Amino acid sequence: MLAFKDFRSRELAKRALEVIEKLSTGESFTFMHVCGTHEQAITKHGLRSLLPENIKLIAGPGCPVCVTPASDVDAAVALAEDGKVVLTYGDALRVPGSELSLAQVKAKGGEVRVVYGIREAIKLAKAEPEKEFVFFSIGLDTTAPSIAAEVARGLPANLSILNALRLTVPIMELLMGMGDLHFEGYLAPGHVSAIIGARAYEVIPKAYGMPVVISGFEPIDVLLSIAMLIKQIYSGEARVENEYTRAVSYEGNIIAQELISRVFDVATVQWRGIGRVPFSGLKLREEYAEWDARERYDLKESRGVDIRPGCSCHLVIIGKLSPQECRMFRSACTPAKPYGPCMVSQEGTCNVAYRYSQQEV
Amino acid sequence: MCLAIPGVVKEIRGNIAVVDYGGVVKEADISLLESVEVGDYVIVHVGYAITKLTESEAKESIATWKEALERLAGF
Numbered sequence: 001m002l003a004f005k006d007f008r009s010r011e012l013a014k015r016a017l018e019v020i021e022k023l024s025t026g027e028s029f030t031f032m033h034v035c036g037t038h039e040q041a042i043t044k045h046g047l048r049s050l051l052p053e054n055i056k057l058i059a060g061p062g063c064p065v066c067v068t069p070a071s072d073v074d075a076a077v078a079l080a081e082d083g084k085v086v087l088t089y090g091d092a093l094r095v096p097g098s099e100l101s102l103a104q105v106k107a108k109g110g111e112v113r114v115v116y117g118i119r120e121a122i123k124l125a126k127a128e129p130e131k132e133f134v135f136f137s138i139g140l141d142t143t144a145p146s147i148a149a150e151v152a153r154g155l156p157a158n159l160s161i162l163n164a165l166r167l168t169v170p171i172m173e174l175l176m177g178m179g180d181l182h183f184e185g186y187l188a189p190g191h192v193s194a195i196i197g198a199r200a201y202e203v204i205p206k207a208y209g210m211p212v213v214i215s216g217f218e219p220i221d222v223l224l225s226i227a228m229l230i231k232q233i234y235s236g237e238a239r240v241e242n243e244y245t246r247a248v249s250y251e252g253n254i255i256a257q258e259l260i261s262r263v264f265d266v267a268t269v270q271w272r273g274i275g276r277v278p279f280s281g282l283k284l285r286e287e288y289a290e291w292d293a294r295e296r297y298d299l300k301e302s303r304g305v306d307i308r309p310g311c312s313c314h315l316v317i318i319g320k321l322s323p324q325e326c327r328m329f330r331s332a333c334t335p336a337k338p339y340g341p342c343m344v345s346q347e348g349t350c351n352v353a354y355r356y357s358q359q360e361v
Numbered sequence: 362m363c364l365a366i367p368g369v370v371k372e373i374r375g376n377i378a379v380v381d382y383g384g385v386v387k388e389a390d391i392s393l394l395e396s397v398e399v400g401d402y403v404i405v406h407v408g409y410a411i412t413k414l415t416e417s418e419a420k421e422s423i424a425t426w427k428e429a430l431e432r433l434a435g436f
């Protein structure tokens with residue numbers, strides 16, 4: 001069996017750092033990634049401290065749990081309080097709603113269960129046909145095809161979807177338009193790209209002149225991608241390059257894309273800490289409305305309290321602030337007792353920073 | 362939840378593959394992929410294989426990295 005640790009050859013990483021240093025000629029560059037798994041890889045391997053000082057890596061909104069707004073959590077909470085069985089991913093349990101998280105409703109006797117994905121949700125719903133189940137479906141482009149595939153096949157009658165799926169490219173576009181946020185290139189998320197393909201990012205260099213490199217998740221992938229971004233800048237180019245060719249193609253996963261457009265419409269949705277972003281989310285199409293929990297239970301959208309006083313998640317999510325700059329970090333906010341959404345999921349920037357910060361020094 | 366991990370396909374039953382992630386064995390839905398064979402490396406996310414990477418491609422990527430780096434170094 002192939003040892004995936006081969007990917008971590010120290011010699012290669014050392015050489016990559018040398019190349020980055022040589023290429024960048026001391027000039028300062030800031031690059032943004034938008035992926036929780038990239039943040040884990042970068043922080044776990046201490047890449048920020050290994051990179052030359054003039055290269056800065058910032059984390060954008062790449063953690064689906066963090067960007068799910070309080071209004072969506074409130075809807076899930078209301079369903080659990082109303083006697084429905086709410087199913088969701090483990091790391092969505094403790095995301096704060098306006099008042100309660102799903103974990104808190106569960107502690108008060110609500111039926112909330114953790115599942116690994118929608119297949120398990122279907123099994124549970126079939127096993128107890130007398131109960132009504134709702135799957136709280138958070139996630140980005142990577143997760144959407146799993147939901148689309150099952151909705152297209154037809155869900156059990158006692159299961160519906162509380163959908164909170166969001167799209168990566170529209171949020172990347174939005175961030176480039178924020179006048180006070182400066183960066184010179186994007187590291188695009190590898191597994192989102194496996195679905196949407198390199199093609200999906202072309203608007204970014206074309207319309208905004210911003211270089212994009214699709215990156216894998218090994219330290220060497222990230223370093224090589226940084227070197228590729230620097231080279232694009234010095235050559236006066238801006239295009240989409242694919243470093244992660246072993247998993248990502250130009251077209252992406254066509255079967256998945258077709259399923260997504262069959263089952264979902266693109267919709268304007270709220271992102272926590274960012275606001276409403278045009279065409280940045282997915283909504284079940286009308287012909288599948290019977291499986292839309294919002295339709296089935298006539299849910300009203302709450303205003304939702306996204307950021308509690310003192311939490312700086314809205315700035316952490318867009319890469320303006322590092323977790324360490326939040327005064328709640330480590331004191332009032334820890335993974336065991338998260339105060340803000342960025343501390344909840346294993347992919348949240350604050351959570352990652354908490355878990356790996358000791359190792360980084 | 363976003364974690365997507367590579368594993369090797371051990372067995373296929375219709376839409377479902379048995380995938381080995383270095384000792385941990387789990388089922389995955391393979392209906393999002395055009396063709397999957399026993400021995401293929403797949404990346405699985407929330408129970409669905411989203412893309413395939415063959416062992417040879419994965420192995421070659423070490424050589425590919427080296428090459429890419431040296432090309433960049435010469436820039």
Ligand code: SF4
Binds near residue numbers: 326333342343
């Ligand atoms: S440390 Fe906690 S309170 Fe501070 S920004 Fe992160 S999640 Fe919010």
